[in-house]
Amino acid sequence: AIQMTQSPSSLSASVGDRVTITCRASQGIRNDLGWYQQKPGKAPKLLIYAASSLQSGVPSRFSGSGSGTDFTLTISSLQPEDFATYYCLQDYNYPNTFGQGTKLEIK
């Protein structure tokens, strides 16, 4: 199975900060990667699909980039509602695999 290594595992930041989360695949996955946001007690919400396509309704401060093995999720200016846990998911092949998550906390 493809391993997805996400970093950092946790991150403290302030409102207005620019934040970047990275995900590395153990083998090339083209651009078959999604980014999810999850808040406590809630279902995950897809933010980015195909590595860089913004899901409808998601604010433009979220962006994704990368292909092959290295991917990034960037939040250009953190808002209070962005403090959550973020996961990447490869859907290049089965079994699909998630990164271990990045918990974004308020500094």
Next chain:
Amino acid sequence: EVQLVESGGGLVQPGGSLRLSCAASGFTVSSNYMSWVRQAPGKGLEWVSVIYSGGSTYYADSVKGRFTISRDNSKNTLYLQMNSLRAEDTAVYYCANEIAAAGSNWGQGTLVTVSS
């Protein structure tokens, strides 16, 4: 409006069985690829299974041979039959359509607890 509602979770003894349901509205289950994802308490997300519109299915190694994904087109409902349950299967189980594509939607989840 697209909606997914899971049900069927609960407390089950190790070795027991449970069937989860995911009732869909606002779209046709048989026209999408549908997935199950789970999350153990305090842990990350784990992909479990998928069924394609053509009927092809795939499973995580951790559940292969024990879990079966299926759908009932007449009821527009997705299922996950879980047999030989283990303590490590304890999790919130989510169903989702088009898990990593535009228009992805997830249910609210149903909790499965495997304990004696």
